Amino acid sequence: MASSKTKTLLIYKYLVEFSDENNPLSTTDLIDLLMKDGMFCERKSIYADIAVLKSVGFDIVRTYSPKKGFFLASRKFELPEVRLLIDAVTSAGFITPNKTQSLVEKLETLVSKNQADELVSQVYIDADTKCDNEEIYYVIDALNDAIIKKVKVSFKYKRRNIDKENKKSYTEKTFTVSPYALIWQDDHYYLVCNNEKYDNLMNLRLDRMKKVSLLEDKARPFEEVSEYKNTFDVADYSAKMFNMFTGVNTKVELLCDLELREEIMDRFGAKVPLTAVDTEHFKTEIDAAVSDGLVSWIMNFGDKIKVLQPKSLADSVKDRATRISNLYK
Secondary structure, three states: OHHHHHHHHHHHHHHHHHOEOOEOEOHHHHHHHHHHOOOOOOHHHHHHHHHHHHHOOOOEEEEOOOOOEEEEOOOOOOHHHHHHHHHHHHHOOOOOHHHHHHHHHHHHOOOOHHHHHHHHOOOOOOHHHOOOOOOHHHHHHHHHHHHHHOEEEEEEEEEEOOOOOOOOOEEEEEEEEEEEEEEEEOOEEEEEEEEOOOOOOEEEEHHHEEEEEEEEEEOOOHHHOOOOOOOOOHHHHHHHOEOOEOOEEEEEEEEEEHHHHHHHHHHHOOOOOOEEOOOOEEEEEEEEEEOHHHHHHHHOOHHHEEEEEOHHHHHHHHHHHHHHHHHOO
16 A cells, blocks of 8 residues: 555656646656656556546646646646746845755746746846845844844844945944834845834845844834834835835825826826826826935936926925036036
């Protein structure tokens, strides 16, 4: 009985690893694979094992053309889903090259080996854009634990030095903060937190953190340093941040060229109000954190966006444009 059960499990293993719609495994294929694992059987017993696997819910399909055989039709993840996950991992700047490769290899096991080979042939990992902080998993785990336990954390925060000789060196600063949320934005992973010295929120990149320690001190309630009550609304907070710069949340009114309607909806969602002004322009009103990040985002569109309100933001954009113009005089 033990041998029979082992054979059935091995057949399932082969179907998971090697079969897909374009690469079914014939009974001969399965017998050959079993022989490599020291199992010998008759062709009829293969059909019996397949029937047992199907009876307990595995979606195994028998095909006759262009090749006879069996394949596993349903998996936890479909091929396009694995493709998306692999692309997300390879593009994420906060995951080191080594950990990127390891994650990609794990994701490959969610599809057949033939499908994995096709995926890998399209994968490109740009090591130059990846961080080198191999503590990143520990950092994520520790910060998540601190958020759940609502305690403060301390860590070393690293920043690159700039000097005339272009020597690669860093400055480390110790932070003690109350952590509230982890946000993946603009290809970086951020901790939203409060520095105990100030009464506001700040965003710090995880790839620059090392030696994270959970403290016994209770975290400061986020109600004291943000507009949120009871629950920290990560989605709302992310929508209002530009380039993860913090600032005072304000109603912002913009006059935009008609061609920017898709960009505005992509950034703020399909429910953002778009009010026609004339045949070439529309107005919209958004809630945003007024900051240098917002100024930079507006200036990306050149003369296609004009700030109507608040005046302070309009003045900031005008001042930035003047300083840029003066730079080229």
